[in-house]
Amino acid sequence: MAESYSYVNFRFGNNLDKVRRSRQIISVFFKFGLDYFLDRSRINLITRLRRRRKGYQKLSNAEKLRMAFEELGPTFIKFGQILSTRPDFLPPDYIHELEKLQDAVAPVEFEKIQEVIEKELQKPIPEVFKEFDEIPVASASLSQVHRAVLHNGKVVAVKIQKPDIQYTIELDISILETFANIIENRFPEGPVYHPTATVEELKKTIRKELDFLNEAYNFERFRTNFKEVDYIKIPEVHWDLTTVHLLTMEYIDGIKISEITQEKYRSQFDLQKIAKQAAEALFKQILLDGFFHADPHPGNLFIIPPNTIVMLDVGMTGHLDDQSLISIAKILRAINHRDFDQIVRGLQELGFIMQEVDKIALRHDIKELLDVYADRPYKTVSLARMNQDVMEISIRHKLALPSNFVMMIRAMSIAETIGKQLEPDFNMFEILKPLTRKMYLKLYSPRSWKKRTANMIDASVELIEHLPQNMYDLLEKLKEGQFEIHLEHHRLENLANEIKESSNHISMSLIIAALIIGSSIIVQQKIGPLIANVSLWGILGFVIAAIMGIGLLISSMQRKRRKR
Template identity: 40%
Template sequence: MLPFTRFNRNIRTIRRYRTILGILIKYGFGQFVEQLNINYYLELGRKIVTLGTAPKGIERLGQPQRLRLAFEELGPTFIKLGQLLSTRPDLIPGDYLDELKKLQDKVPSVPTEQIRIEIESELGYPLAELFAHFDPEPVAAASVAQVHRGRLHNGEEVVFKIRRPGIVQVIETDLDILMGLAYLVEHHLPGGDIYDPVGLVKEFRRTIHRELDFTREARTIERFATNFKDDDSVHVPKVHWDFCGERVLTMEYISGIKVNDLERLRAEDYDLKLIADRGANSFLRQVLEFGFFHGDPHPGNIFILPGNTICMLDYGMVGRINQDLKEQLVDLLLAVLQRDVDRIISQLLYSGELTDESNLKALNRDLGEFIEDYYEIPLQDIKVGKLLADFVEILTHYRIRFPSDLMLLARALVAMEGLGRQLDPDFNMITHLRPFLERLVKERLTPTNLSREMLRVAQAYGSLARHLPRDIKEFINRVNRNKFKIDLEHRGLEKLITDLDKASNRLSFSLLIAALIIGSSLIMQTDKGPMIFGFPALGFLGYSVAGFLGLWLAIAILRSGRL
């Protein structure tokens, strides 16, 4: 049986299952639920789902809109899942991506008394001793955390990010359910295994666990501050570690202007072109220099401070580019900018994951057409966001999967270019990108880097040569001892096994009913034993049981819709 059955069958989990399935059906995803064959695993048949009242006019909405509304009603875990999926154009069609980006994470605020209890429990002191002032009115209230303003005893203005009480239990329950659903999607939906839903949920679990621990976010902010400590054009909020914990984050209050408030920026004489240039350079430094970038640079998270200084907020979502991934990214960008189709193909083969369905000849043709579309356009006129969107569309069509951090980077880069063009109509990301790429290519050819790369290759081959004899010997020994095994995994047979199980159970039931009828008929031919209405009681009882079981079987067959 699938791991789906390993989940705790407590009342809270079962109730949540019912809620999730009911909302999915309410918003028109009943066929999806039916395909998962979920009734077999929940053991309660169709009674497990309690249908709610569908919103008025829901039937006129498309599937992407209905999915967004369902996620919003399902709560914080699914809102966060939708936000993660909105960064994966390699998995989700464009119309779904656009809709999931609109997910609203706004909920009623938690009463101040509960917030006070959370802070005091986490930091270990009464609120009055910790802070000179705590504003009971929240600045923002989301499904995972709530933000309040305040002031420390030394007079510094701060903001507090407090985790909502009980949210961890809610998310853990939902994560267990999502993992169960992912197993079912992988085994029951046609082509479900191509998208690796189990792997996606595991990635989501890791991401949301990081977001729930505010000490991680505090360390992230500190890392950004260290990276930009010598750059006056970027300001990173100060973290007050004495007032931080897993459930509470206290940092400097930022009073600035949102980057998309162009009228106010112009009225206060800010240099919009300089802001666009600084924003692009700071982001490219994050990616190509530090390998650690802000994953959600939307306008609400970017403030402009006096002196045209860039300040980013909300470091819960970050991306990481290790050295190998950075090298692959640079090679891929250079190949695209140089319009080298063969080099792009080789990078895709090395960097991505070409599935069995991929057709290299067709891929080569489509990439050639993609390059031709941009060939006549001067580099300074190319929109990186549009180029990336078209490129990712090709990858998606051929089921080419890339690391999630690269997909997050693509989304963030599109967002940064869009902001740059709002600030400066002549803004061009290629102008800022080219010097970084040229510098990185030159750094590769320095004697230090060449020697380091040669040493790494030599160590890798040395390790291979050192372990190869032992591995060969172990392989031969296993074969000689008949211990060599090949594990084969079947896919798509679970539904067949389930249907065969149901069919055999019904057949056994039918044979039992037939035996009761035949046995009762034989008893009816005798006049022995106690009598009821002039008939042998045992025969009468046999007929009654057979009739009840027959009626039960008939109802079950009719309710299944498979007469």
Template identity: 35%
Template sequence: MDRASGVWATRAWGWLRAAPVSIVGPMSVLDVLFAARDLGRLQEIASTFARHGLGDVVQRMGLSGPLERAGRALHWSGADQLREMPTHERVRRALEQLGPTFVKFGQLLATRPDLLSPDWITEFERLHQAVTPVPFAELLPQLEEDLGADPRELFEGFDETPLAAGSIGQVHSARLSDGRRVVLKIRRPGIRAKVEADLRLLERFAELTEQELPELRRYRPVQMVRLFSRTLREELDLSLEARNTELIGRNLADDEFVEVPEVIDEFTRERLLVLAFVDGVSAGEWAHEHEPGTGEGPLLAARGADAILKMIFVDGIYHADPHPGNVFFQPQARLVLLDCGMVGRLSERRREEFMNLLVAVFKRDERRVVAVLLDWAGDEEEVDTELLAQDARAFIDRYHGAKLGDVDLQAVLGDVVDMVRENGLILPADMSSLIRVFALLDNLGRELDPDFDLTSKIQPMAERAIREQHSLLNVLGRQTEDLAGLVRELPRDLRQLFDKARRGKLRLEVRVNRLPEFGDRITESANRVTVGMITAALIVGTSIAMTVDKGPMLLGIPVLGLLGFLTSCAVGAGLLWSILRSGRR
């Protein structure tokens, strides 16, 4: 059996298509799932899926009947033309039509190769939404509320035509009173209410999935949707993006070649972000106009990689979406990082684990590789650790004898993801984000410089981090800190333990892995003994009955006694055959 068949998308889709007609039980789906305020949005979601040839999933979820009874008819037209498309393409098109929440959720899933198979990943990477800019007349009331005045009075030369429009907001240009050019990122009016309704639906669907589909619980849909909800809510808060931009700017203050735009705090709000205007050419446009390896390409690739890697391994907070549209180039090989709405955070412990994984690969330490992967996956009871160790050995053998600077980091991380997915493990969200950033960084670097080698950039940082991690001073410091933490927390832990014991809630759980199998064997043996005893009694009884000269006779033998004796022999032969077969197994 293909071990990769446990991929989340394949299993999830199979369960939804094969689930009972309603997976929520006797109560109405609308009563259990959704408040009345979300009924209209629920109808829109269900109709969109139905129009894309996914009506069977809507019906299996039990949504079509209650919606129609509530007076919300579903629109099924157009499904026939789309049925010939692959399922993942129809899902992608449906997500695009459903708006920013579902587009961004699909984009999140596209960063999880540990959950989705490659065809779903490729399809979801194509997710985008054609956005029509909001007319300035509709933006004006919100801007006046946030700024306390008409923006055309506060800014000189405010351009009512947007420079760009996205699913969350759009960008306009203007000038401050001192003549400096600025850009205003304005959140789309009313988008928070729609996003919150979508998130409520997604969160309830995730809870329902964990309750009713045990096979999917291990993929932690509730945890995944909660993480997505938090990320999207943070992205809606433009004041948080302003703080992230300022923090990354302070961390890069010593780098004379990389910067982020200045935040104009005076005008920045939750729904409005004002930044200093940055002139330059996007990395995508620059790569389109220049041959790889020419001009300042290699220098730009090196400086960009150094900046991102410093954020990851030194600062612990990094730009999580460095695609070519978010990186601008300026003269003298200078770079500007735009759109700090998506940031990743990597704890010191996670950085150490990542370094340990790289070291374990090149030192052929399969035990450490398995330990890191299991630690990332959390409490996974169904993992076959022996099979995981075999895969780890095969993974390590592929890089045996290679030096850190001589391998393709994307290939190494891709193999790690494959091993995680095939063994039913799940990467933590911060590691999935990190792997995606490495892929973006490596791809952009190769567009600028065909000889770009991300691994050689990581090598000195990794070696320095490993030396610091294993230095005597740091080891003693960590041990002292751990011991101090243990001493601090011990009284609280003991108090909680005694409180549970006093309330009768203290449980001791003992698991013997092979005990159920042992019990089955005992039961099987007892059944055989019972059948054997009954068979022996039948043989003895029928033998006595065959000596009685009464009743129908066959060849001088009583018929009833003969039949009983033959039946007993057949049962005994069957029991003997069963014992012989179990012995061969």
């Protein structure tokens, strides 16, 4: 079996590939009129600008961004898809547009795919497979899937990573990191979430998706979590035929969940039951297992008649640890009791509040949000709309939403959308209530208390064990005068620079004033050599004062320009 995914430091063809690709990316951005956030002085070093096409001027910026990502290929399509899961990064119109990005692309010719398969398995295809379909059943930007039959008769799906895709993606990520730094330097007072953080998240997510062993482990974990749920089916992984770049799993034939509403399929499926079970499965993953499918869009959910749900493409997953689930339980209970202080404390425990916020204003906004939805019938409440309101509050108060929670919110919104497509009267909240009760029972069960008590005892014992040594070290430092307190200031550099510049300007102004006054006295008293009955020293003083005054004026104008 191949080694785990390697984060190679590519040389990118002595940087020539990077320069060419950078030029291509920038040209596409200019083509669609998306150059307003780039530093043209730097761009001109690596590209000649294309003239903007008039046909794109009528499109919205969100549409232009989607079309640019589509033209730039796999990395940017994946980048757009990841951005579409982050409504805390982008406004709703951008999210809606990027959700349209399609991952279906033309397949790679079979000869190249055959080379990858035989390199990964270190055997010719006929030795491993009795049959192997050369035409793929699906093709995406990173991989394509072929149907095959093993020599024991089992039908399998073989997912193969496209050749050289790792190089292409690492090259694009390297360029995106450079662009992100340029944008942050150009807009230093930008939003809470900076471009560099977005690119870093893209890097982590896409590298996970490139590691097919990671997806194989996810399948196994889901199989374990759903082993007692008969209406969920997870493909079985063939580990002896799975590597970092190749995943072999059980082939399951089914219909996409988005297609079962078609008239020709209606008699085969129980739509109401499927909608309910799909939502129950997602809430189980989030609230009970703490491990969930982060991209449960219709293309990743197949249905076998009458109501068996098949989970596919589990490369992108979210995780919630026990402490996070306990904090979520506290927030849900606080919402039920309208305890706004406890809600804020729960958000702090989850890491949403990372800096000083106006807690009074935050409590007020939370109260307003709950008042809007409190007395409505559940049928009239849209979870997607509620999630959008939550995001708006988060952005307004500059709350830091961990990516796992954003993925959780998006997954629930997708589940609600699918549910309403299958059943117009679908109600997510009615399904959520019993799962919430199960979560409480799990988190506060004797077994859970026993586990938490054991952890507390271990932590206390460790603290007591280290306390004497820590106290001794502290006293030794105090005795030797080595005890130091480090104070760290945040964002005071600008203030210090402002004070320094202002002090310099005041000093210069005083010197200029002194020169003018002194020169006036010298001219009046006719001191020193005279020219046309005017003191030469007085004239020289006025000239120096004028030069210094012009310099001070230029410096002030440059300072104002920098502030803008």
